[in-house]
Amino acid sequence: MIDNVALHARSADTTGATHSGRDALLRVENLSIRFDGAPPDVNVVDDVTLSVAKGKTLCLVGESGCGKSVTALSLMGLLPTPPARIVGGSAYFGGKDLFRMSEREKADMRGNQTAMIFQEPMTSLNPVFTVGDQIVEGILRHRKVSKSEARERALEMLRRVRIPAPEKRMQAYPHEMSGGMRQRIMIAMALANGPELLIADEPTTALDVTIQAQIISLIRQLQDESGMAMILITHDLGVVAEIADEVAVMYAGKIVEAGSVDKIFMDPQHPYTIGLMGSVPSIGRRQGKLATIRGTVPPAELMPKGCRFMPRCPFADVRCVTDPPPLAEITPGHSARCWYAPLEIHRGGVA
Amino acid sequence: MLRYIAKRILIAIPTILIVSVLVFTLQQLLPGDPVLTLAGEERDPQVLAFLREKYRLDDPIPVQYFAWFSQVLQGNLGISLRTDIPVLHLILSKLPVTIELAIFAMVIALAIGIPAGVIAAVRKGTSVDYAANVIALSGLSIPNFWLGILLIMLVSVRWKLLPASGFVPPSEDLWLNIKTMLMPAFVLGTGLSASLMRHTRSAMLGVLRSDYIRTAKAKGLLSHVVIMKHALRNALVPIITLSTLLFGELLAGAVLTEQIFTIPGFGKLIVDAVFNRDYAVVQGVVLCTAVGFIAMNLLADVLYVLANPRLRHAR
Ligand SMILES: Nc1ncnc2c1ncn2[C@@H]1O[C@H](COP(=O)(O)OP(=O)(O)OP(=O)(O)O)[C@@H](O)[C@H]1O
Ligand SMILES: [Mg+2]
Numbered sequence: 028m029i030d031n032v033a034l035h036a037r038s039a040d041t042t043g044a045t046h047s048g049r050d051a052l053l054r055v056e057n058l059s060i061r062f063d064g065a066p067p068d069v070n071v072v073d074d075v076t077l078s079v080a081k082g083k084t085l086c087l088v089g090e091s092g093c094g095k096s097v098t099a100l101s102l103m104g105l106l107p108t109p110p111a112r113i114v115g116g117s118a119y120f121g122g123k124d125l126f127r128m129s130e131r132e133k134a135d136m137r138g139n140q141t142a143m144i145f146q147e148p149m150t151s152l153n154p155v156f157t158v159g160d161q162i163v164e165g166i167l168r169h170r171k172v173s174k175s176e177a178r179e180r181a182l183e184m185l186r187r188v189r190i191p192a193p194e195k196r197m198q199a200y201p202h203e204m205s206g207g208m209r210q211r212i213m214i215a216m217a218l219a220n221g222p223e224l225l226i227a228d229e230p231t232t233a234l235d236v237t238i239q240a241q242i243i244s245l246i247r248q249l250q251d252e253s254g255m256a257m258i259l260i261t262h263d264l265g266v267v268a269e270i271a272d273e274v275a276v277m278y279a280g281k282i283v284e285a286g287s288v289d290k291i292f293m294d295p296q297h298p299y300t301i302g303l304m305g306s307v308p309s310i311g312r313r314q315g316k317l318a319t320i321r322g323t324v325p326p327a328e329l330m331p332k333g334c335r336f337m338p339r340c341p342f343a344d345v346r347c348v349t350d351p352p353p354l355a356e357i358t359p360g361h362s363a364r365c366w367y368a369p370l371e372i373h374r375g376g377v378a
Numbered sequence: 379m380l381r382y383i384a385k386r387i388l389i390a391i392p393t394i395l396i397v398s399v400l401v402f403t404l405q406q407l408l409p410g411d412p413v414l415t416l417a418g419e420e421r422d423p424q425v426l427a428f429l430r431e432k433y434r435l436d437d438p439i440p441v442q443y444f445a446w447f448s449q450v451l452q453g454n455l456g457i458s459l460r461t462d463i464p465v466l467h468l469i470l471s472k473l474p475v476t477i478e479l480a481i482f483a484m485v486i487a488l489a490i491g492i493p494a495g496v497i498a499a500v501r502k503g504t505s506v507d508y509a510a511n512v513i514a515l516s517g518l519s520i521p522n523f524w525l526g527i528l529l530i531m532l533v534s535v536r537w538k539l540l541p542a543s544g545f546v547p548p549s550e551d552l553w554l555n556i557k558t559m560l561m562p563a564f565v566l567g568t569g570l571s572a573s574l575m576r577h578t579r580s581a582m583l584g585v586l587r588s589d590y591i592r593t594a595k596a597k598g599l600l601s602h603v604v605i606m607k608h609a610l611r612n613a614l615v616p617i618i619t620l621s622t623l624l625f626g627e628l629l630a631g632a633v634l635t636e637q638i639f640t641i642p643g644f645g646k647l648i649v650d651a652v653f654n655r656d657y658a659v660v661q662g663v664v665l666c667t668a669v670g671f672i673a674m675n676l677l678a679d680v681l682y683v684l685a686n687p688r689l690r691h692a693r
Contacts, residue, residue: 128599138598145596150589154688155611165597200687216597374661 051078051119052256053102053224058116060094060101063109069327070114072098073280076354079273084250084257086267086288088303089277090324095260096146098277099226102258103143104133106288120224129282139169142217146229152201158212159197160369162219168222187252188227188245207238211245218249225250228260239263243270265305268292276300279335282354286361296363298340334366342367379690383680391673398450402443402660433459450665456658458651465662468647473666475545475637476643479566480628482559486567487574488621494571495578496613500605510575510587517572523630526565526638533561543640562639566631570624577620581600581613588612593595615685626671 047298050312060072072094084263087095100106102125104199118125120141120196128136137143145151153161160180166172171181178197182312185193201209210230217225227246231239247270251258267274271288284297295301321337331337334347346366354364414431430436434445449456455465498510531639534542541558548555585591594608595601633645640646644663651659683689 044403103596107594134595134598134600136598139595145588145589145593151593153594153608153612155543155615155685156608168598202688213593216593285462 035192039080043251050080053120053258055098055102055118058098058101058118060097060106061112061114063112065327068133069330071111071280071327072101072104074278074354075116075277075282077275077282077285079256079258081223082250082254082256083272084259084270085101085273085275086271087258087275087277088262088264088267091262092324093277094280095277096228099143099228099260100260103141103226104128104130105137105143122156126209129301135169138165138217138222139220140222141224141226142220142222143209143226143228144213144217144230144231147208148213148230148233151213152209154201157198157200158204159199162212162216165216180219180292185212185220187218187249188212188215205238206234207242210234210242214242214246214249218253219253221253222255223267225257226258226260229262230259231266232262247355276303279330281335281364283365284363285354290358290361294361295338295355296361296368297365298342299336300363334364351356379683382683383676386676386679390676391636393672394669398490398665399443400504401664402446403439406439409547421560422427423455446661455662455665458656458659460468460651460656461652464591465658467682468659469644472642472647473643475641476549476629476645477634478548479559479627479632479643481630482563483566483570483628484621484625486563487570487624489571490567491571491574492505492578495575496582496605497587498575499582507579510579514572514575517568520568522565522569523634523638525568526562526635529561529565530638531684545641545643556639558639562635562641565637565638566628569631570628573624574617574621578613579618581616582609585609585612615682616683619678622674623682626674628672629667678690 046345055075055077058072058075059070063069066073070090075094075098077085077087084331087098089095093305097106101111101113101288104125106113113126123136125133130347143282152158156164159178159181162184163177164173166177166180167174168175170180182193185196189378190196190208196204196208196244201212204212214230225246230246231242234242246257246259259266259270268288272287274288274291275282275285276291276297277283278297280300284291284295284300291300292304297305325331325335325338331348332342332351333349334343334352337343337347340347352364354362355368356362357369395610413433413435422629426521434442437445453466454467457464458468461468494510494514498507501507530542533539539553540561543558545558546554586605591604591609594604599608617661629644632643633648635641636643636645637649648672650656651663
């Protein structure tokens with residue numbers, strides 16, 4: 028069934044390297060986040076560990092509401108605290124502890140070494156300023172350059188994101204542009220200072236199908252040119268297969284499986300991942316719900332004590348009801364959060 | 379943009395016509411015979427008849443209306459029955475006083491209301507926010523006359539800091555003019571600053587939640603830039619409109635304040651005219667106020683469009 032997915036993983040030789048975390052640009056360990064007012068001991072993001080190596084791409088996939096955006100925003104220091112609260116774990120970016128920085132240090136880093144683009148291009152630009160000014164502003168914030176040099180740089184960015192008539196577009200307001208164009212502006216803005224890490228949170232979900240492919244290939248091309256690392260959050264497994272080096276699958280706030288793109292697609296181990304793969308052909312290149320697995324993510328009040336996937340899992344038994352499984356390594360650089368992984372051994376073959 | 383303004387002015391014309399009819403008709407409903415007022419002690423029927431004839435008070439009301447309105451269109455608002463001074467002249471001499479008071483009050487209201495609203499929004503849920511809200515609520519509920527009298531008693535009578543009443547034209551003594559205007563403008567401005575504060579607060583709260591604020595933070599902008607540039611600039615769009623409309627209300631609110639501080643402005647003119655049944659003056663003043671209101675509405679709409687790039691280009 029995986030044959031339906033075009034597997035263009037860029038290189039196989041990186042397998043495992045990023046996961047050891049030795050040359051990791053970003054390393055997140057046991058990150059847990061909760062929201063005030065939510066039931067105690069149910070974290071929206073729970074025990075998330077992931078890492079991204081220089082120049083590599085990590086794809087974060089999972090059903091809507093599983094905590095992908097919250098994870099990403101926390102790494103950018105953009106999570107409103109309160110109501111959000113980082114209750115555990117650490118995140119290191121190039122050796123610096125992201126959660127122990129002052130507000131000022133975080134601001135110095137944002138839009139400079141790290142950058143983010145969002146799910147909602149239509150509302151992410153300030154309606155009262157021209158797009159040119161909005162890009163220039165970000166450059167002037169982090170670079171000691173003159174206004175005209177910043178404008179020159181902004182113009183160059185507009186060219187790089189293939190905006191037609193860039194000189195004219197500098198003066199345009201966001202409402203004069205389509206969603207795809209606005210997302211290009213967001214990308215230009217994010218990359219203007221040459222970040223080492225780009226976090227792209229479902230950058231194409233809100234766009235037309237035809238535009239989606241253009242934006243993804245643009246992001247990929249810009250990544251190749253600049254050598255930046257990327258965390259791409261997406262629902263689109265076709266895109267994952269195309270550009271991921273590593274994949275992390277999230278379910279209900281936890282990473283349930285992580286590994287190189289080859290391992291995840293060729294040899295998925297967690298029942299949830301297997302379910303996702305099963306639903307790929309029906310999705311194709313369209314954005315859509317991953318959940319063709321029966322049932323839905325339980326709400327926080329009803330979160331199972333044991334494995335969070337238990338109510339929907341075809342293999343679940345008593346142990347899954349009582350004990351939460353750990354994220355255990357199956358082969359080097361490939362781990363799954365399931366008592367019965369690898370399933371071939373424990374359950375005698377799937378599919 | 380110019381076409382938009384022209385269109386709005388055209389739309390305003392029927393409104394002004396309706397207002398003029400209303401003004402004229404309501405006038406007829408006021409109790410008391412103006413001729414008796416005019417004649418003073420005189421009760422000679424011949425004199426009364428002469429006066430009726432002179433001011434055409436016996437013509438049918440529609441005839442009186444058209445006679446009056448055609449004169450109005452030529453800039454002639456009639457002559458004060460009481461003082462024999464042209465109404466337009468009276469209005470033009472009193473209006474600047476009231477406008478000065480209103481501008482003064484507006485500046486005070488903006489200077490208090492907008493920063494307070496921004497701070498309350500940014501510090502939402504903290505003691506600062508609660509304090510600002512409590513003060514705003516009291517500002518809204520304290521009647522102007524009470525605050526005015528209180529201020530006069532404290533500031534003028536007890537501390538002798540500012541004059542209690544009177545008015546000095548700025549051309550005569552600018553400093554004294556400011557001193558006499560300070561208290562009335564403050565009284566007039568406080569209620570306004572309270573509603574400005576509350577509107578600024580809620581506009582800011584809405585804006586601060588929006589995605590483009592998150593983008594501004596993602597660029598690494600410092601929080602004062604995010605708040606004062608990205609958020610406030612957007613929150614001000616509705617506030618500009620509101621302020622313009624409130625300015626119209628200020629002119630109306632000035633009536634009472636001018637009475638308390640005995641300032642010879644528009645408010646005093648209209649109160650005196652009503653008491654004296656000075657028809658022509660009342661008509662002129664009400665008509666001017668109505669036109670002023672409509673003009674403020676027009677200005678509010680235009681400013682809203684100007685502040686809003688999306689609309690600015692659509693026109
Ligand atoms: N401000 C908030 N207050 C309370 N709960 C929140 C808040 N923001 C997010 N959540 C909760 O956190 C959970 C994770 O949300 P998140 O936005 O990270 O999901 P996601 O994986 O990005 O989903 P999607 O694919 O729809 O973008 C959701 O269940 C959501 O209800
Ligand atoms: Mg999301």
